[in-house]
Amino acid sequence: MSVDTVIASAAAGTWHAPLDELSSALQGPVLAQIDDLGVIDVSGADAISFLQGQLTNDTAGLDAQRVQLTAYCTAKGRLIAVFDQWRDGDVICLQLPREILAPVMKKLSMYVLRAKVRLTDASARWVSFGLLGPGSEALVAQVFGAAPAPGASLLVDAVRITRLADGARARERFVLRTTAEHAQALRGRLAGARAVDGGVWWWSQIDAAQPTVVAATQEAFVPQTINLEVLGGVNFKKGCYPGQEVVARSQYRGNLRRRMSVAHTTQPTQAGADVFALDEAEPVGQIVLAASAPGGGTDVLLQCPMDRPLIEQALLRIGGPQGALLDVRSLPYTIVDVTA
Numbered sequence: 202m203s204v205d206t207v208i209a210s211a212a213a214g215t216w217h218a219p220l221d222e223l224s225s226a227l228q229g230p231v232l233a234q235i236d237d238l239g240v241i242d243v244s245g246a247d248a249i250s251f252l253q254g255q256l257t258n259d260t261a262g263l264d265a266q267r268v269q270l271t272a273y274c275t276a277k278g279r280l281i282a283v284f285d286q287w288r289d290g291d292v293i294c295l296q297l298p299r300e301i302l303a304p305v306m307k308k309l310s311m312y313v314l315r316a317k318v319r320l321t322d323a324s325a326r327w328v329s330f331g332l333l334g335p336g337s338e339a340l341v342a343q344v345f346g347a348a349p350a351p352g353a354s355l356l357v358d359a360v361r362i363t364r365l366a367d368g369a370r371a372r373e374r375f376v377l378r379t380t381a382e383h384a385q386a387l388r389g390r391l392a393g394a395r396a397v398d399g400g401v402w403w404w405s406q407i408d409a410a411q412p413t414v415v416a417a418t419q420e421a422f423v424p425q426t427i428n429l430e431v432l433g434g435v436n437f438k439k440g441c442y443p444g445q446e447v448v449a450r451s452q453y454r455g456n457l458r459r460r461m462s463v464a465h466t467t468q469p470t471q472a473g474a475d476v477f478a479l480d481e482a483e484p485v486g487q488i489v490l491a492a493s494a495p496g497g498g499t500d501v502l503l504q505c506p507m508d509r510p511l512i513e514q515a516l517l518r519i520g521g522p523q524g525a526l527l528d529v530r531s532l533p534y535t536i537v538d539v540t541a
Contacts, residue, residue, distance in 0.1 A: 214472020216492040218400030223495040230337040230394035233402040239299035239324035244292045247316040259436040268354045268363045270434035278447025279420040283413045328384035330377045331402030337373035368408030404492040407500045417473030427461040467498045468525035479516040
């Protein structure tokens with residue numbers, strides 16, 4: 202599959218992969234090149250202070266190895282983008298879906314003003330791989346001498362290795378990031394993992410309830426409605442950024458009515474599709490991401506009401522009040538009040 206084809210798939214918010222490749226991720230290590238992610242390099246003497254005033258997390262706290270979840274909001278607290286960010290020397294790298302990279306970079310650039318900051322599309326410089334499945338941890342330890350603990354990162358031989366949280370079925374998940382000049386060598390070192398389509402990686406993200414924002418869902422969510430603060434993507438002590446007052450109010454006043462959940466459906470769908478309750482004319486939620494699931498059907502992340510009877514009685518549907526049923530499943534992590 203070409204990069205252009207992969208990016209077109211991402212634009213629809215739905216990822217597809219062969220069922221045998223999805224099944225293989227449950228049986229042994231598989232390796233997927235994640236071509237639909239791009240990178241913005243933020244450089245200059247004021248890069249950290251600039252991002253500190255724009256993003257939801259504490260950019261100033263980044264060290265040479267850490268990879269941090271963060272986000273960019275409108276003044277109304279609505280998400281424009283979700284990033285992974287890391288330091289590469291004096292440069293801060295922001296990784297996000299390629300389809301929204303150009304407009305996000307343009308919007309950030311509007312606020313540079315006289316700051317000594319330069320934003321550059323560095324997507325061609327970086328290559329990312331998703332490694333997952335039983336035996337992946339052992340393979341990483343064999344190749345690099347050690348495997349990071351869950352949530353931690355290591356920088357070894359020009360490769361940034363991040364261990365991600367497990368999903369309900371997708372286990373031993375890693376992201377490996379390196380520069381384009383080292384990508385072929387890295388692929389060779391990981392030859393013990395089966396090469397699979399990028400859709401397998403995105404399914405694992407859904408299984409682990411790890412959201413992102415695509416074009417179809419820009420400005421649709423506040424951070425807490427897709428669990429970003431629980432996942433460590435919001436720092437409530439770092440100071441002001443666009444939308445900070447709205448995000449803080451949602452946190453401290455306890456008026457949050459929707460959360461993100463994981464679900465399965467037998468029908469295809471895509472990010473941005475409306476979620477309805479049975480016999481109700483107005484939508485009650487929205488699909489965040491969708492991907493082909495092992496065994497068939499589609500696994501999704503969805504934003505939906507925090508109404509357990511509505512969820513438990515299987516009353517949520519896609520596309521209309523009589524649409525395909527959503528089988529809502531348990532999150533692989535616990536929702537906690539991170540400011541308690």
